[in-house]
Amino acid sequence: MEPTNVNDPEYYHKVVDCQHACPAHTPVPEYIRLIAAEKYTEAYMINWESNVFPGVLGRTCDRPCEPACRRGRVEEEPVAICRLKRVAADFKGEVKALMPKAPQQKNGQKIAVIGGGPAALTVCRDLAPLGYEIHLYDEQSKGGGMMRSQIPSFRLPAEVLDEEVNYILDMGIDAHFNTYVSSLQQILDKSYDAVFVGTGAPRGKDLKDLPGRQEGAANIHIGIEWLASVAFEHTHKIGKKVIVLGGGNTAMDCCRTSRRLGGEDVKVIVRSPFSEMKASPWEIEDALHEDIPILDNHVPKQFVIKDGKLAGMLFEKVKAVYDDQGKRTLVSTGEADVFYEADDVLVAIGQENSFPWIEASCGINFNKWGVPELKEPIFQSSNEKVFFGGDASLGPKNVITAVAQGHQAAISIHLFCQGKPLTERPAPGTNLVSTKMGIHEWSYENDVATDIRYIVPQADKALTLKDRKKEVELGFDVKTAFKEAQRCLNCDVQTVFTASKCIECDACMDICPTNCITFTHNGEESELRTRLFVPAKNLSQDLLVSPTLATGKVMVKDEDVCLHCGLCAERCPTAAWDMQQFFYNVTKAYQ
16 A cells, blocks of 8 residues: 555544534534533634534534544444533533624625525625625524424524524624515526525425325324424414324424324334434434334325324335345235324425426526536536525435535635636645643543443423423533543544654554554555454545555554554654644635
C-alpha cells in the first residue's frame, strides 16, 4: 500500500466516525468536551454552527452519529451524543449576541424561500449575514415546517422550537406566514435573484384501492395530516380503539399521540418483520413503554364496514422469505385472515413529494418518482434560478439531513448570485494541533471511562399520557451529563505518526490495549489486512500506513478500533507518536 495521505482533510475526518456520519458534520467530540467542562454556551454554539437547531435535534434527531460511535464498536453502547446535545441547549447562557448579524445595508439581491422547515430556515440563516434580502413564504402561522406539524409536543415542546426558529427570523427575514404559494411562476415573475424550495414531502401515502376505504373515510386518516391537525389544535380526540398502519417514526408518533387523545386500545400493525421496521429503535421502545403493542407480518386486506361505519380491518398473516441476493418477499402463512376492531385508523405508511404549484412553464425537470432532478451537493434544478433542499429535494429523510442540504444549497445560491461556478465549493476549515502539555501529559482527558451508557430519565407515564404537551424525556442533569460525556473516546484527537523518528522498538505495539498497531512488511491492502496483529475486518475504515521504515517494514494501524487513549504516544521513547486534535468545520455560505 502507498503511505496514507494524512494531509487530505477527509482522512482524519473519516476517523472521527460520529462527525463523519452526521450529515451536517457537527464536531461531536469538541462539544462533548465542552459539556464536560461545563461550558454549555460554547458547546451550544459549536452545534449551532453546524446543525442550527441544537435544542430540537437534541430531542428528535435520528442520530446517525450514534451507530457510528467508536464506543459502540469497541465495548458497549455508543455515547448518548444526541442527548448531550440537548444538555448544551438546556444549560446554555445568552447566545443571541454570539450569532452572526445581518448587515443593515443589504447587498441589493433578493432571495425567495418557499417553506419554513429546517432546510429553508438554514438557507435563511446562512444567507442573511451576507446581506441578501430574504422573503420567506409558508402556509403555517409560525416557522418550523414539519418540526412543528409532525413532531408531537411531548417530544418537542413548542417553546424550544420557537426559540430556535426565532433566532433565525430575528436576523431580519421578511416572513410571509399564512401564505400558501400556489404558483412558482408567480414567484419567479417577481424578479427574485434566486428561489429556494423547501416545502418538504407533504403528501402521505394512502391505501385508496383497499376495499372499504371510501365508505370508512370519515374514520380513516392520513398520519402526517392527522398529526398536523392535532398540532394546530383542530383535532382533540380519537376513538377508543385505534389501528396505526406503518412501521416508521411517523407511525410511532401517531400511536403515542392517540394514547394521549383518548385511545385506550391502540395497536401498530406493520407489514414487515419487527426487526425490519424503519422506526428508530428508541422510538419503538418508547411506544412499547406506553403499552402499545406492535403486530408485525400483517398485510392489510380490507377496511371492514358495518352499518355504514368503520368497524375495523382485515389482515393477511405473512412471513418474510429471502432469496440468494437477500431480497425479501412476503409470503402468506396460510392461516386464516385476522380481524381487528377499530374506531379509527391512522395510515402512516410513507410520504411523497407533491408539487402541484410548480407549472411546466418554470422549466423544472422531475424524475419518475416526482422528485426534481438535482445533483448533490449543488441542489440546483434545471431552472438555474431555482434550488431545492430537505424532503422536497431528494425525498423524505430527517431534520439533520435537511439542515445539511440547506447549508449546501445556500452555498450554491451565493455562488450563483456572485456569478461564480457552483462546482467550485469552498474547502472545509481544518486544524491539527498537538495536545502535548508535557512529556507524557495531554490537554484532554485521555482516561478511558468504563461506565455504561446512562439512561435519560422520563416523566411519570401516568402524567404524560394525560397531557399531550407534557414532555416525556427530562434530559440529563449536570452531574449525569458529565459522566456520560466522559464516555467519549475523543476520536478527534488523532494518533499522528512521524516515521523519521521511529526506531521500531515495538513499545507502542506492546502497550496498545486493542492491538491495533502492527509493524510488518507492506503488501496489497486486502492481504495486508489479514496479516495485522489483529486482522482489520472493517473495510469501511481506513488503515494508517507509514512510509517504509529503516528495516524495510511499515507501521500499520487499524483506525477502526483505536481508543485514542494516547498510550502509544506516552510509551514512545522518541516521540514518533503524538496526540493531535483535529478540528473539521464544513464551510458555510457566510464564512
